[in-house]
Amino acid sequence: MGGLRRAALVLVLPAALLLSGCVATPQEGITNSSSPSELIPAPASGAPTTSAPLETAQTSNKAPVYWIGRSNDNAFLYREFRDVPDQDNPVTRALRVMMSQTPLDPDFFTPWQNPKKLATSISGENVITVDVSADAFNSNVDAAMAERAIQQLVYTATAAAASAGLIDSGQQVQVVILVDGHTDYVAFNHVRLGAPTSRSAGLVAPVWIIDPQEGDSVGDGSVKISGRSTAQGGKLHWEILKVDADNAKTAYLNGTTTASTNAVQPGLFTLSANLGPGRYEVRVSQVDASDSAKELFQDTRGFTVK
Template identity: 65%
Template sequence: MPETAAPLRAGRAMGRVRGLLLAGVLAAVPALTGCIAEAGPAPTGTLATNPTAPGTAQAPPTSAPLETTQSSNKAPVYWIGRSGSDVFLYREFRDVPDQENPVTRALRSMMSDKPFDPDFFTPWQNPDKLATSISGKDVITVDVSEDAFNSNLDADMAARAIQQLVYTATAAAASSGLIDSGQQIRVRILVDGHTDYMAFDHIQLGALMTRSTGLVAPVWIIDPQENVEVPGGSVKITGRSTTAGGKLRWQILRSGADGSTEPFLTGETTASPEQGQAGVFTLALTMPAGDYELRVAQAGTGGGPDQFEDTRAFKVR
């Protein structure tokens, strides 16, 4: 994929509003170990196909491709994050204990851990009880206690929180090889073993739900993760855009000893149009030791501003 880089002469005002972490988490408690039987097919969930907060721009109507099986023991966890005035789902990979099954581990991290990236947050609370099971090849059942929903959310944020769970559960099952990622995966959420719970006082649960389109971030830095250290020399940066073959603009700022930042590099690249790698972008940059911030955004069209910026702080040592 083509990319260009040149020293940046003037920084652009591309910053993302820092998301507020919505509430503290409760002390961790061991998960349930029961398995829940799956009934026959049920109607799809009551979530809107593409919920969008009032006054925000409409994201491209696509969802993140289902994760593929990986050998790593890291759990894929989705968080809610802000990009300007827009709110999307972003993913991080987390080290998690292996006492529970992969889906339960990922969901427990989503409900109890803080994201690495300070731009992300979660409205979920660490539940007293959490159990998951898989029926057949395409249905995940999550049974969680009512205390997980102890956050005051509006309807739009409640819809995103439920999809945060759906994305995380399906990602964990797919990446661990527990389900067939070649078909649509459905999730049923039970609360204390019962259906028809009104989550966050807005979303009725119990019916099967799938990943809603348009909620995953249009631009998404995968590696490096927030505040990690990478070896000096050639630094590989990877990410994904929901626009396959679309143009992206990126810039890197370098932090000084006094905490100030200065422009270091800027460039453009194109997200892959190839099937199986659609939307993926890769940068290979030679960088000296230092503290950096990477910014990537979809290039504006027709002279318009760039959109949907994602940022990432990292260190080169």
Template identity: 60%
Template sequence: MLAVLLLTGCIANGGSTPESTSPPAASLQEAPASNAPLETTQASTKIPVYWIGRSKDEVYLYREFRDISGDGNPVTTALRIMMADKPLDHDFFTPWQEPGSLATSISGKNVITVDVSRDAFNSNLDAGMAQRAIQQLVYTATAAASSSGLINSGQQIQVVILVDGHTDFMAFGQVRLGQPMSRDASLVAPLWIIDPQEDNALPPGAVKFNGRTTNSSLPVAWQILQDNGNGDRANLLTGQTKASGEAGQLGVFSFSATLNPGKYEVRVSQVDASGQTDESTTDTRLFRVQ
């Protein structure tokens, strides 16, 4: 039987407000909403959270897994992290502000209702960035519900956003809220690294890298750079790998490298049909081997 969450509220504890971020400009995309694939059930101590990041001239949604403790409402917990915390990856940001109140519920028809106070919207965004911020919330809420087993990932799920209990609020002065929303697949990053996460410390020897791609038919080019100690990074290793999954569909990829102690950066990009690396799909991670 499908688990149903009761509406549960969270009141801000008076912590410091995150520093405001000046997001890069982003154009409003006209692509129709689509039901992008949901996350599968994960370990109960991890929760997926989406952030906004730039890859060359494009602005996409990227996912991180965050450690959590306790048995609170996972959807509320994930959204609270998204609005009040900073991403692990320094290339990502959130335009949301910590809300005074936040509550979520899930209906038996796979509709998540998010009721948030209006102070969460205290950022000045253009139309394109406002669209991405709303989708950031939609992706995070649906990911948290799916990965924690609260909804069936094989079914469509929608999100209704209320502000102080009311519909028709203009989010960031740009997007009207109150109607059911689905994931917009055009806004999620084409490629990202799952492991290691930013600033992870790994043991020396064989290091395995994992990631996901929206198009399994395109090879993934990878590059490992080593910090030379003065802030510069020199190219150490390069290669290509293929993602698993049906051609043209979401897939996962992995590759390994033997590394000595040091500071490193890993970069991954899709390779287009002409064999060229598509820099607009690049994702990076900084990590240490020690």
């Protein structure tokens, strides 16, 4: 890993200099990657909102990869940890998975295409430069989905760098996207690239089950389920269903929990359930403060207990 980190820490001063002299002429219907137009939805609980914090360094060789998923007539970013090959640096590996593979969760998707060329580097100023070939954008998407796709890349690149310990997670991290070595490319015909771009809090999933991941197998007994909500201190409803051999689902357990207000892990929630061997699905959603019977932004995960 040490060799990979040294290889990834390449200065990108030429790109930074190129950016400083480039001012794009505004065009109707085209937004800049550094200022997406999407805003964070109001939290269902009326509690303070929080974005997903930057990932912390880990020893696992799994790469954090973000995908797009739909919820309540909107689309948000969700993360999975994926096995990756050893070649390339950690950021390139994660982005390659994002652009060439399918999510574990069938509720997620990606508009990216597998590019012929993909390279990444990191400067000492916490700037990640991604240089990708134009064929990565060969998808027909609308403006809102194009903005989500760019943020999907930004979230994945910054997550991979932070997980590998390649950046200072205590400072702002930005991503510069070049296409075939150049700035000003209009991605998916909607988003102009080239400006340093940070994570947009408004596009991360309001409710997000972190563990278990889709398809995981866990030991029987007390099974721990964890996740994150954008509503700190907000009430959450959870339900566990049993799944039979015909994929029919039957309600098994349910309850409520509260998202953390802890400054270190804002919005985190955990719950435990005693489960015997079999297949299950867990569902978690925010509870609307004005209507306790109304559940919003539900996330689901299917898993097996051995």
